[in-house]
Amino acid sequence: MSVLKLAVPTPLHTLFDYLPPAGSAEEALQPGVRVQVPFGRRKLTAYLVSHSATSDLEPAALKAADTLLDPQPLISPGIVALCNWASEYYQHPPGEVFQAAFPRLLRDGKAHRCNTVAGWELTTRGKGLPEGALARSPKQAQALAMLQREDQVSGAQLRRAGLGSAILKALETKGLAQRCEIQPGIASPVAREPLRPGPEQRAVLSAIAAAGDGFNCHLLEGVTGSGKTEIYLQCIAECLASGRQALVLIPEIGLTPQTVARFSQRFNAEITTLHSGLGDAERYRAWEAARSGSAHIVIGTRSAVFTSLARPGLIVVDEEHDQSFKQQDGFRYSARDVAVKRAQIENCPIILGSATPSLESLHNALQGRYIHHRMQQRAGNSQMPALEAVDIRKAPLQAGLSPTLLEAMQHCLESGQQVLLFLNRRGYAPTLQCHDCGWIAECDHCDARLTLHRRQRQLRCHHCGVSQPLRQRCPSCHSEQLLATGLGTEQTEEWLRRHFSRWPMYRVDSDSMRGRESMQALVEQIHGGDPCILLGTQMLTKGHHFPAVALVGIIDMDSMLFSTDFRGEERAAQLLTQVAGRAGRDEVPGRVLLQTHHPDNPTITAMLTQDYHHQAMAMLARRREATMPPLGYLLIARSDCTDAAAGEQFLNRLREMAQPHLPAGVNVIGPLPAPMQRRAGRFRSQLLVHTCDRRLSQLAARRLVQEAQKLRAGGNLSWSLDVDPQDVF
Ligand SMILES: Nc1ncnc2c1ncn2[C@@H]1O[C@H](COP(=O)(O)OP(=O)(O)OP(=O)(O)O)[C@@H](O)[C@H]1O
Numbered sequence: 141m142s143v144l145k146l147a148v149p150t151p152l153h154t155l156f157d158y159l160p161p162a163g164s165a166e167e168a169l170q171p172g173v174r175v176q177v178p179f180g181r182r183k184l185t186a187y188l189v190s191h192s193a194t195s196d197l198e199p200a201a202l203k204a205a206d207t208l209l210d211p212q213p214l215i216s217p218g219i220v221a222l223c224n225w226a227s228e229y230y231q232h233p234p235g236e237v238f239q240a241a242f243p244r245l246l247r248d249g250k251a252h253r254c255n256t257v258a259g260w261e262l263t264t265r266g267k268g269l270p271e272g273a274l275a276r277s278p279k280q281a282q283a284l285a286m287l288q289r290e291d292q293v294s295g296a297q298l299r300r301a302g303l304g305s306a307i308l309k310a311l312e313t314k315g316l317a318q319r320c321e322i323q324p325g326i327a328s329p330v331a332r333e334p335l336r337p338g339p340e341q342r343a344v345l346s347a348i349a350a351a352g353d354g355f356n357c358h359l360l361e362g363v364t365g366s367g368k369t370e371i372y373l374q375c376i377a378e379c380l381a382s383g384r385q386a387l388v389l390i391p392e393i394g395l396t397p398q399t400v401a402r403f404s405q406r407f408n409a410e411i412t413t414l415h416s417g418l419g420d421a422e423r424y425r426a427w428e429a430a431r432s433g434s435a436h437i438v439i440g441t442r443s444a445v446f447t448s449l450a451r452p453g454l455i456v457v458d459e460e461h462d463q464s465f466k467q468q469d470g471f472r473y474s475a476r477d478v479a480v481k482r483a484q485i486e487n488c489p490i491i492l493g494s495a496t497p498s499l500e501s502l503h504n505a506l507q508g509r510y511i512h513h514r515m516q517q518r519a520g521n522s523q524m525p526a527l528e529a530v531d532i533r534k535a536p537l538q539a540g541l542s543p544t545l546l547e548a549m550q551h552c553l554e555s556g557q558q559v560l561l562f563l564n565r566r567g568y569a570p571t572l573q574c575h576d577c578g579w580i581a582e583c584d585h586c587d588a589r590l591t592l593h594r595r596q597r598q599l600r601c602h603h604c605g606v607s608q609p610l611r612q613r614c615p616s617c618h619s620e621q622l623l624a625t626g627l628g629t630e631q632t633e634e635w636l637r638r639h640f641s642r643w644p645m646y647r648v649d650s651d652s653m654r655g656r657e658s659m660q661a662l663v664e665q666i667h668g669g670d671p672c673i674l675l676g677t678q679m680l681t682k683g684h685h686f687p688a689v690a691l692v693g694i695i696d697m698d699s700m701l702f703s704t705d706f707r708g709e710e711r712a713a714q715l716l717t718q719v720a721g722r723a724g725r726d727e728v729p730g731r732v733l734l735q736t737h738h739p740d741n742p743t744i745t746a747m748l749t750q751d752y753h754h755q756a757m758a759m760l761a762r763r764r765e766a767t768m769p770p771l772g773y774l775l776i777a778r779s780d781c782t783d784a785a786a787g788e789q790f791l792n793r794l795r796e797m798a799q800p801h802l803p804a805g806v807n808v809i810g811p812l813p814a815p816m817q818r819r820a821g822r823f824r825s826q827l828l829v830h831t832c833d834r835r836l837s838q839l840a841a842r843r844l845v846q847e848a849q850k851l852r853a854g855g856n857l858s859w860s861l862d863v864d865p866q867d868v869f
């Protein structure tokens with residue numbers, strides 16, 4: 141008897157046993173094929189993981205799968221292995237993990253169709269003809285010559301050459317040509333002239349080449365503007381030349397148009413993009429191009445890491461430190477870490493690139509697990525910008541801007557350059573308060589204040605999305621003295637529009653930049669190089685290359701200090717280095733002004749006196765002392781419930797049940813309320829598990845999930861386990 145072990149998309153942490161569908165051939169049942177199964181009263185699309193000779197179920201209880209949906213697996217054995225690994229490592233239900241490897245239409249059980257194009261090729265007989273044959277019918281001779289030159293030619297290509305189907309049919313009748321299906325773009329891609337690498341780039345390129353095309357993880361730590369993208373491009377050119385595909389992961393959708401443009405300028409190749417902005421049909425087509433091998437380069441955000449490739453040859457993770465690589469709900473995985481595992485499984489090299497590498501990757505590089513490459517100079521003739529703190533204690537601020545910053549802006553704009561201002565808070569003001577009684581506008585569903593959005597005359601919660609009309613009076617004492625306190629981008633924008641009206645001003649945050657097109661249009665404007673003011677949140681900082689920006693102003697540096705999370709200082713240093721790195725990327729030298737009330741704060745002095753690498757080394761030493769990641773391992777079990785007490789009770793029970801099975805060295809802390817305990821009307825608590833050993837951490841993760849499943853969380857309580865969480869407090 142053969143029993144199928146299936147990953148069925150349910151929240152259960154197990155594979156399910158089914159008998160093969162009636163009449164299905166044994167050899168068709170390969171890992172990775174989709175199978176439709178009866179599940180309760182529903183029909184679900186499941187994925188075959190493995191076979192077994194036996195089942196723990198009684199033979200009578202074993203159901204047969206309904207139908208085999210694919211004649212052969214649509215995902216490669218590497219992706220099957222990757223999903224199995226991820227399900228185990230992240231302790232996430234296998235069915236949901238396998239879903240990540242398929243586009244929605246296929247998850248829903250739709251039949252698979254290739255993106256093929258109808259075309260023609262020569263038969264064996266046709267191939268045997270000498271060049272210049274069929275001279276008596278010139279059109280047929282022309283078609284023959286074309287088919288001899290290129291193995292396969294699409295119908296459209298032939299028609300463009302004036303060769304209609306009648307001519308091809310004539311060749312078919314003579315037994316010289318036959319119809320075929322061609323995968324578009326399969327022709328070999330051509331790389332256009334690369335830039336001449338500088339000395340540092342040359343060293344990196346030859347070190348990467350020397351490591352070979354088997355698995356190796358390269359950490360490319362290169363200061364902002366050092367030309368990391370050029371390294372990716374040249375490595376991709378090598379990969380394509382050897383007939384393989386490259387997968388490039390980037391942090392955010394906002395970056396796609398620019399990145400894709402840089403790649404398509406360099407390569408005459410099929411480039412496909414995968415990101416959350418695609419509709420189901422588009423996503424399916426892009427996925428199919430990657431899977432079938434017709435796309436040479438696949439560029440995508442987080443979830444693209446699970447996309448099957450026909451001939452994987454290289455993986456690049458750009459801005460590898462970026463938090464958006466971590467999925468924060470449902471299947472909580474780190475796309476960067478999954479990518480490294482994938483490269484190992486597929487036995488291909490991977491490049492993790494950043495000016496501000498995560499402490500995890502840096503640690504791995506220092507331990508010798510990754511090959512470490514550094515570039516400390518900017519590419520071409522540009523220099524690293526100069527950083528200065530602006531002490532704003534007692535300074536008269538206008539919309540958050542000090543006289544020093546205003547003067548620098550004026551000077552920069554008048555000399556024809558662009559200014560970039562960074563303020564990581566959207567809206568007009570983060571707080572609305574009654575001056576007479578002290579009432580503060582708070583969200584009814586979250587432990588959070590409402591942000592004032594003045595233009596829309598709304599109060600909005602940035603955590604649950606709820607909004608309400610702006611009130612005229614305090615609901616508590618009816619006073620009209622409502623004060624907007626604190627500063628958001630909308631407020632600074634309003635002021636700048638009045639006082640710097642000579643220059644165009646662009647606000648870039650998730651309120652003003654809805655959709656990919658708006659960002660793309662703006663990027664083009666900025667590249668035009670005319671003087672202007674850019675004001676934005678971190679959306680503006682990520683990886684953009686704006687050659688004309690000469691001044692960067694960090695309006696509220698202090699909001700980046702004093703985080704309680706253990707990753708707080710790492711994030712602040714990364715963000716600041718990235719923002720500062722937008723300045724002076726061309727010939728004009730850059731200047732960065734940091735406005736602060738705490739000029740002597742150690743984070744600020746470190747920023748001013750050391751580069752990111754040195755700060756990171758000091759942070760790593762502190763992590764080592766505290767045995768925190770990457771020198772310790774964390775898990776968080778979370779509960780989420782409309783009833784605060786029930787959630788905490790659940791975690792208490794979980795702790796009691798798991799504790800006796802946990803070996804020494806596993807420390808369980810909590811349950812404690814989550815940092816923002818109430819969010820969108822639900823109360824969140826958490827249990828923190830700390831160990832100094834990855835094996836122990838994995839053991840604890842398995843045990844927690846086992847016990848949590850026994851607890852059968854009922855009603856509206858849900859729980860989750862987060863392996864290698866991003867935030868703790
Ligand atoms: N070898 C080279 N010769 C001349 N110019 C180069 C060279 N390499 C890169 N550049 C140019 O330097 C600029 C910065 O390069 P790039 O954007 O790749 O840097 P980066 O390291 O990716 O920066 P960031 O981390 O800030 O995104 C680009 O305009 C690029 O064209």
Ligand SMILES: [Zn+2]
Binds near residue numbers: 601
């Ligand atoms: Zn809310």
